[in-house]
Amino acid sequence: MAFDTNIEERMRKYERVPKEFVEEAKKVAKKRGPTYQSLSSWPFSLLSATSIPVAARGAAPFELKPGKVDLPDSDKMFPDGPSADAINNNCLACHSADMVLNQPTLSKTAWTAEVLKTINNYKAPVAPEDVGPIVDYLTALKGTK
The missing domain is CATH 1.10.8 (Helicase, Ruva Protein; domain 3)
Structure with missing residues (x-):
């Protein structure tokens, strides 16, 4: 055929x-x-x-039901340091300080890529003038030595 x-x-x-x-x-x-x-x-x-x-081809369509997700609640701020205000004001809206502080150490280039990824891919509302200070803060705190 x-x-x-x-x-x-x-x-x-x-x-x-x-x-x-x-x-x-x-x-x-x-x-x-x-x-x-x-x-x-x-x-x-x-x-x-x-x-x-x-067996499922003849079954009734499944139904999506609303669920509840409990997100971690933390009022912990990032440790004081140069540009701590920039990271506290921008990053804590979506991330807990603990989550960020438990990340592996990265180079300045890698931290820049991570910050830009959150802005470009996940639409994080970070002001362009805050990108440099956030990267500098993360590099100083969690950068490779």
Whole structure:
């Protein structure tokens, strides 16, 4: 059957697709006929159909329930030092001082990367003029010697 070769070729492009998915795709395609064989979104259909256990396929959809997360509560501030105000005013909104102080020692370059990651990836509202003082503080306190 031409479709079997075609799907195997398409699946080879996605090297991460296990062989059992190829066999399952062949079975599903044979059952569903030409309409299914022409779908361009076959990887998504295939993965959604084969990644769900057979017993769960007919089950009712699951329900997400609200949960409660208790975050650590601490009023501990960073130790006094140059730029302690910058780190206390910016970093304690999301991090406890203990969490930061228990990090491994890092170079100034690594601390800069960590601070910029929190700003760029996690959207930490740190003023650009506070980045240098925060990095200097962290390097002085937890920098490699």
